[in-house]
Amino acid sequence: MRSSPRAWRQPLSVPATGPAAATEGGRAFFQERLAIWAKVGFLLTFSFFVLENLVPLLSLEPFPGATVQLLHVTVVVIWGATWFALQWGPFPRPLLSAIDAGIVLVGCPISVLYTVLHDPVQYYTYLPALIVFIGSVGRAIFVPSTALRTFGVSLGIAAAVHVVAAGFRPALDIPQWLPVDEMRIWALVFSSAAVVLATVASRVIYGLRQEIRKAQQLGQYTLGEKLGEGGMGMVYRARHAMLRRPTAIKLLPPEKAGENSVERFEQEVQLTALLSHPNTVAIFDYGRTRDGIFYYAMEYLEGVNLQDLVREHGPQPPARVVHILRQVCGSLREAHESGLVHRDIKPANVILCERGGDADVAKVVDFGLVKDLDQADGMTQADALTGTPGYLAPEAIRGAEADARSDLYAVGAVGYYLLAGRNVFDGATLVEICSEHLHSTPVPPSERLGRGLPPKIEGVILSCLEKDPDRRPQSARDLISRLLECDDVDPWTQDQARAWWADRSRTLRGSGATREPGAEGIASLSVDVEERAMPLEAGKPKAT
Secondary structure, three states: OOOOOOHHHHHHHOOHHHHHHHHHHHHHHHHHHHHHHHHHHHHHHHHHHHHHHHHHHHEEEEOHHHHHHHHHHHHHHHHHHHHHHHOOOOOOOHHHHHHHHHHHHHHHHHHHHHHHHHHHHHHHHOOHHHHHHHHHHHHHOOOOOHHHHHHHHHHHHHHHHHHHHHHHHHHHOOOOOOOOOHHHHHHHHHHHHHHHHHHHHHHHHHHHHHHHHHHOOEEEEEEEEEEEEEEOEEEEEEEEOOOEEEEEEEEEEEOOOOHHHHHHHHHHHHHHHOOOOOOOOOOOOEOOOOOOOEEEEEOOOOOOEHHHHHHHOOOOHHHHHHHHHHHHHHHHHHHHHEEOOOOOOOOHHEEEEEEEOEEEEEEEEEOOOOOOOOOOOOOOOOOEEOOOOHHOOOHHHHOOOOOOOHHHHHHHHHHHHHHHHHOOOOEEHHHHHHHHHEEEOOOOOHHHHHOOOOOHHHHHHHHOOOOOOOHOOOOOHHHHHHOOOOOOOOOOHHHHHHHHHHHHHHHHHHHHOOOOOOOOOOOEEEEEEEHOOOOOOOOOOOEO
């Protein structure tokens, strides 16, 4: 069944899964621009055909011969048929590339041939350079192409035009007064200039298109500065065209859009959008550009992630640690009770910010490794280690099924990091870190810190770090209850929180710092089990 005209121009109607979907927008745009170029070629050649027959009719001069007319009609048909064909169903990218080169490498020489046969003098004047110019520069303007490809195609046009016309030169009746050699040289010079001009134009236009990708309109959102970059894509600050609210846009470029990446990216936004807890980052929108870039819009969080918090300010007061962990557990409680496991809780994925007049509001972000417990997860290999090494539960390292208690192990590791200013286990290699999580008993945070800590909060943290999941808190709701029972820890008040944020603002203004929170920090890893013994410096696992 034949598809309707221009249906291929609707990139959002293409199923947004798999690597084909990731490049469909770019392919559709290429076909659209090639169709416009074919339309321009058709209009030009058809207009010249009309003029070529209209002028003799008005001036009573002889009409072009049958051979010239046939060649001219052939060129018009080539351009017109190409334009018409490109209006229908999607063409594969290799075929579009062949049409792109073929239409000019065939059409331009034939255009020179029928004109030379009609008026031989034109070969030695302006004709070859003019057709090379129209063919090469016109293509560079309308068809998206790299400079190298444009140079190759334009050089091919120039060579074909001059070779075809030169082959008929001996049979032509050339007037004796024409400076043949000089005009031939100038024709070659101008043709070479056209090739260079087309290459430069293509490089400029192609480069601008790459820059526009970073600051283009994504639906109702306009991109601003880059906030960060991780294995699952780049994050930019953005603004909604109508609402004017600050927004963060996460992009998955086509070069990163393998089948697993696209499916994970879609799963991330779809599952995160189901959550509405105030301590979970809110998702506003989702879509795909015509260039094949997947994106979703979420609330913009201006603050500091926990990794940077400890790196810049050192270990945190126990009262603040309890305050933060309760909020993280609140976010996880909703996720777990909805059948979702985050699987990548770590300091870099929790951002502290000010929201609704409250300071120290924790937001859990980056659900890129989230798993729906109610559905099979076909995107994670059975022999793969998924997560961040310093925060992986022992059962996740062994390859067992991750559940809510695995997230709570990571919460305990985050709490340990906040209290002690160091990870639970440090190792030189990935295998050392994993071995510590599997077999070593954590040193209490107070010993690592060198001073006493309230026993109850320290006990809660260490209970989360039990090797056996059955000995940990069994749910986020259970962990919240245990944190509330830490009566040896004074409450963290809003006055304390606001004072800290006011001091931070003064420090940033004084230093002139403008750093924004992003996706920096410890990378999330997806590691093949057979490569776990590899030193981190020798062969780093692939980040996801």
